Amino acid sequence: MNDIPVLGTARFPSPLTYFVSDQARVLSSPIITPNAPPAEDIRLEIAGPREKLFFDARTTRAAIVTCGGLCPGLNNVIRSLVRQLYHGYGVREILGFVGGYQGLDPWRGAEPIPLTPEFVDDIHKDGGSALKTSRGPVDTSIAVDNLIRRKINILFVVGGDGTQRGGLALLNEARQRGYALSVVGVPKTIDNDVAFVSRTFGYVTAVQEATQALMGAHTEAHSVHNGISLVKIMGRHAGFIAAGATIASQEVNFTLVPEVPFVLDGENGFLEALRKRILKRAHAVILVAEGAGQHLITGGKDEYDASGNLKSKDIGLFLRERIDAYFKQKGIPFTLRYIDPSYLIRSVPACPEDGVLCDFFARNAVHAAMAGKTGLVIGHQHDVFTHVPTELLTSQKKQMDLNSPEWHAVLATTGQNFAAFPG
Numbered sequence: 048m049n050d051i052p053v054l055g056t057a058r059f060p061s062p063l064t065y066f067v068s069d070q071a072r073v074l075s076s077p078i079i080t081p082n083a084p085p086a087e088d089i090r091l092e093i094a095g096p097r098e099k100l101f102f103d104a105r106t107t108r109a110a111i112v113t114c115g116g117l118c119p120g121l122n123n124v125i126r127s128l129v130r131q132l133y134h135g136y137g138v139r140e141i142l143g144f145v146g147g148y149q150g151l152d153p154w155r156g157a158e159p160i161p162l163t164p165e166f167v168d169d170i171h172k173d174g175g176s177a178l179k180t181s182r183g184p185v186d187t188s189i190a191v192d193n194l195i196r197r198k199i200n201i202l203f204v205v206g207g208d209g210t211q212r213g214g215l216a217l218l219n220e221a222r223q224r225g226y227a228l229s230v231v232g233v234p235k236t237i238d239n240d241v242a243f244v245s246r247t248f249g250y251v252t253a254v255q256e257a258t259q260a261l262m263g264a265h266t267e268a269h270s271v272h273n274g275i276s277l278v279k280i281m282g283r284h285a286g287f288i289a290a291g292a293t294i295a296s297q298e299v300n301f302t303l304v305p306e307v308p309f310v311l312d313g314e315n316g317f318l319e320a321l322r323k324r325i326l327k328r329a330h331a332v333i334l335v336a337e338g339a340g341q342h343l344i345t346g347g348k349d350e351y352d353a354s355g356n357l358k359s360k361d362i363g364l365f366l367r368e369r370i371d372a373y374f375k376q377k378g379i380p381f382t383l384r385y386i387d388p389s390y391l392i393r394s395v396p397a398c399p400e401d402g403v404l405c406d407f408f409a410r411n412a413v414h415a416a417m418a419g420k421t422g423l424v425i426g427h428q429h430d431v432f433t434h435v436p437t438e439l440l441t442s443q444k445k446q447m448d449l450n451s452p453e454w455h456a457v458l459a460t461t462g463q464n465f466a467a468f469p470g
């Protein structure tokens with residue numbers, strides 16, 4: 048069940064010394080709840096080195112591409128992919144396509160970079176991606192022509208849900224041509240909204256940076272009479288960053304996330320809850336994820352980014368105006384500070400916890416590829432790294448479960464007015 052497609056019989060002995068059985072599986076949902084229908088029985092292959100390899104390292108050519116928005120840890124992943132390929136298996140031909148999927152198009156992209164242990168030696172100390180990144184499509188036919196021309200056997204695609212869909216499109220094109228290509232995904236995004244991955248790399252670092260911003264926001268609010276700090280944070284479809292930073296900082300009074308369509312006006316609305324909080328405590332910190340409250344902003348055209356993602360309307364500026372107007376109308380003196388840490392939370396180097404995660408993701412991706420597996424993304428649940436079929440992973444969207452301990456911890460630490468936050 049949920050076996051990963053293989054390119055052929057694995058027959059080369061692995062140079063490594065410990066192995067994971069190809070038959071080992073882990074349940075995606077291991078919890079048994081009394082009286083509830085059993086969770087869907089999804090059993091995933093356990094990641095790790097295999098005893099037999101499909102690829103002969105001496106003749107294998109691998110490539111790496113990083114796509115989508117920046118994320119702390121991209122360089123750690125590139126470094127560990129290269130070092131595991133080179134030192135672990137003896138692969139000598141490793142190319143880095145430059146600037147996301149566009150780099151696979153020889154007419155649009157820069158010349159790929161030959162990747163060596165020397166090239167990647169220090170890159171994990173920097174944020175960003177040594178291979179650069181981009182949004183937007185590539186012509187799959189042109190890209191696969193290029194992969195075939197360059198005799199690439201393995202392509203590592205480092206990115207979020209969009210990138211993994213892109214990887215699948217390349218694999219399907221290669222299959223149609225009868226070309227044996229291993230496409231293995233490493234799940235990247237600060238938003239943490241990838242299914243079958245409890246923590247995408249970069250998320251913890253983003254929470255750390257967001258928490259720093261909240262500490263400053265709290266100091267600003269607390270240092271004046273009726274100080275209100277409004278902080279906007281990334282999180283297009285999911286409020287995981289907002290939730291994590293709320294719990295870590297313990298300084299937020301209202302956390303607004305895309306999963307909870309809150310009410311703004313009226314007796315049970317957010318503005319009234321904020322007014323009560325200010326009258327009681329004379330300061331307040333509000334944290335709003337960029338995808339929250341989209342239902343409140345009417346008018347204007349829908350806009351999409353180059354990858355086709357719907358752009359969020361600016362809930363931060365919208366709330367700033369509405370709070371300002373409400374407090375003026377009520378005749379309550381206040382000082383409102385608006386803080387948008389924006390790209391600062393994702394352009395920094397990875398924190399040690401993410402550094403560890405990146406290394407595990409990357410090395411497991413190499414093990415899977417060398418065994419001849421394809422069309423998979425490395426997953427991570429219950430502390431076990433897995434092989435998730437890319438089709439399965441991209442068929443689901445992960446959002447915060449409002450019955451989870453995480454969301455209840457947000458409610459407990461903020462004490463936010465439950466009535467204003469139905470759902």
Ligand SMILES: Nc1ncnc2c1ncn2[C@@H]1O[C@H](COP(=O)(O)OP(=O)(O)O)[C@@H](O)[C@H]1O
Binds near residue numbers: 149
């Ligand atoms: N359905 C799709 N099919 C093929 N390529 C896609 C698809 N969705 C996104 N992509 C490509 O994947 C890359 C990254 O996607 P994007 O949504 O920007 O970031 P992320 O991978 O972080 O979700 C872009 O180059 C985009 O064009």
Ligand SMILES: O=P(O)(O)OC[C@H]1O[C@](O)(COP(=O)(O)O)[C@@H](O)[C@@H]1O
Binds near residue numbers: 207236237283337393
């Ligand atoms: O302005 P950009 O670079 O398009 O990115 C904004 C988006 O990128 C993110 O940081 C991460 O998104 P992806 O994982 O899809 O790359 C989102 O939180 C945010 O909505």
Ligand SMILES: [Mg+2]
Binds near residue numbers: 115207208209
């Ligand atoms: Mg995405």
